[in-house]
Amino acid sequence: MSRATFLAGAKKSIPIMLGYTPLGLAFGVVAREQGLAVWQAALMSLTAFSGSGQFIAVGMLGAGFGVSAILLTTFLVNLRYLLFSASMAPHVGKLSTLAQSIVAFGITDETFTLNMSGFDRQAADRDFILGVNICPHLSWIINSALGAAVGSMIPDINRYGVNFALPAMFIALLVMQIKDRITLAVAVISGLISTGIALLTTNGSHIIAATVIAATIGVILCQCRQKSTS
Amino acid sequence: MQTKIYLVILGMWAANYLPRMLPMVVLSKLxxxxxxxxxxxxxxxxxxxxxxxxxxxxxxxxxxxxxxxxxxxxxxxxxxxxxxxxxxxxxxxxxxxxxxxxxx
Structure with missing residues (x-):
C-alpha cells in the first residue's frame, strides 16, 4: 500500500467530497423525514453509497412500499453501475480479483468519471483508485449522519421545501441522463406509462413495468435509426 | 417497521454492490x-x-x-x-x- 499514491487520489477527490456535502446532508434530512434513525441513515450510506438509490429507497420506505419493490427499483436505477464497472474492467486487468472487488465498491457516477479520466494518462493503480473512492465515501457517510441529526432538531421542516428535495434530485439526475433525443423520448414515455399504471394500480408495480417497456422501446428506436442511416 | 428498515439497508448493500462488482470481475472477459x-x-x-x-x-x-x-x-x-x-x-x-x- 503506497500512502503517497493513496493521498494523490484523495487530493483529486476533494471536489467530489465537497459536492457530496450538501447531497449527504439532504439525504440525511430526507431519511429522517421518512422515519430512519440517524445511525440507520449513516449505515445505509455506508453499505449502499448511492445517492439516487438511497433517495429512492427512503422515499419508497416512507410511502409504504414493500421491501422487494424497493430493492428491485433501486437495482434498476443503478443498472448504470453495470456499465461503469464493465467500462473500467479493461483498465484494471492487472489488479487481483480481491482488489477489483474492493475498488468496485466505491464506483459512483462521480468517482467513475474521475478514475476513468486518469486511465488515459497512466495505468490504473489500486491505491490511487482507493484514494479517489474512499474519501468521498467518508464525506457521504458523515454528512448523511449530520443531516439526519440536524434535520430532526428542526420542527416542521417541510416549510423549507424539504418535501421537494426528492423530486428535485430526480429532476437533476434525469436531466444528466438525457444525452440524445431517444433518451428523452424514453424518459417521457416511461413517465406517461408509469403515471397511467399508477392511476389504475396501487401495488407499486408501475415503476418497474414502465421502465422495462420504455427501455425496450428505446432499443427499438435505436435499431430503427441504425437501419435508416446505414 | 424497524425490521423492514434493516432488510432494506442489507438489501441495498447487495443491490448496489453486485452491479458494481460483477461486470468488473466476471463480465470483462465477455x-x-x-x-x-x-x-x-x-x-x-x-x-x-x-x-x-x-x-x-x-x-x-x-x-x-x-x-x-x-x-x-x-x-x-x-x-x-x-x-x-x-x-x-x-x-x-x-x-x-x-x-x-x-x-x-
Missing amino acids: KIPQPVIWWLGFVPAAVLGAILAPSILMPDKTLLISWHNNYLVAAAPALLVAVKTHSLVWTLLAGMLAMALLQY
Missing part, C-alpha cells in the same frame, strides 16, 4: 451484445422518468394538473436550473426554494 448495452443505457432515464412523473403529477395519488399542484409548479424552476447547470446541488436548492415559497 462481449455484451449491442442491444443489451443500449437497453442497460436507457434504464436509468426510464426509471427516473417512471418515478418522477407520478410524484409530481399525482402527489396525493390522484391526477392533478393545475396551478394548485405545488409539486408540478415547483418542478418548472428545478427543471430549468437542472438544464442550465447540470448540477444536483443547484437543482435541489432551486426546487426546495420554489416549494418553500409556494407553501409560504
Whole structure:
C-alpha cells in the first residue's frame, strides 16, 4: 500500500467530497423525514453509497412500499453501475480479483468519471483508485449522519421545501441522463406509462413495468435509426 | 417497521454492490451484445422518468394538473436550473426554494 499514491487520489477527490456535502446532508434530512434513525441513515450510506438509490429507497420506505419493490427499483436505477464497472474492467486487468472487488465498491457516477479520466494518462493503480473512492465515501457517510441529526432538531421542516428535495434530485439526475433525443423520448414515455399504471394500480408495480417497456422501446428506436442511416 | 428498515439497508448493500462488482470481475472477459448495452443505457432515464412523473403529477395519488399542484409548479424552476447547470446541488436548492415559497 503506497500512502503517497493513496493521498494523490484523495487530493483529486476533494471536489467530489465537497459536492457530496450538501447531497449527504439532504439525504440525511430526507431519511429522517421518512422515519430512519440517524445511525440507520449513516449505515445505509455506508453499505449502499448511492445517492439516487438511497433517495429512492427512503422515499419508497416512507410511502409504504414493500421491501422487494424497493430493492428491485433501486437495482434498476443503478443498472448504470453495470456499465461503469464493465467500462473500467479493461483498465484494471492487472489488479487481483480481491482488489477489483474492493475498488468496485466505491464506483459512483462521480468517482467513475474521475478514475476513468486518469486511465488515459497512466495505468490504473489500486491505491490511487482507493484514494479517489474512499474519501468521498467518508464525506457521504458523515454528512448523511449530520443531516439526519440536524434535520430532526428542526420542527416542521417541510416549510423549507424539504418535501421537494426528492423530486428535485430526480429532476437533476434525469436531466444528466438525457444525452440524445431517444433518451428523452424514453424518459417521457416511461413517465406517461408509469403515471397511467399508477392511476389504475396501487401495488407499486408501475415503476418497474414502465421502465422495462420504455427501455425496450428505446432499443427499438435505436435499431430503427441504425437501419435508416446505414 | 424497524425490521423492514434493516432488510432494506442489507438489501441495498447487495443491490448496489453486485452491479458494481460483477461486470468488473466476471463480465470483462465477455462481449455484451449491442442491444443489451443500449437497453442497460436507457434504464436509468426510464426509471427516473417512471418515478418522477407520478410524484409530481399525482402527489396525493390522484391526477392533478393545475396551478394548485405545488409539486408540478415547483418542478418548472428545478427543471430549468437542472438544464442550465447540470448540477444536483443547484437543482435541489432551486426546487426546495420554489416549494418553500409556494407553501409560504
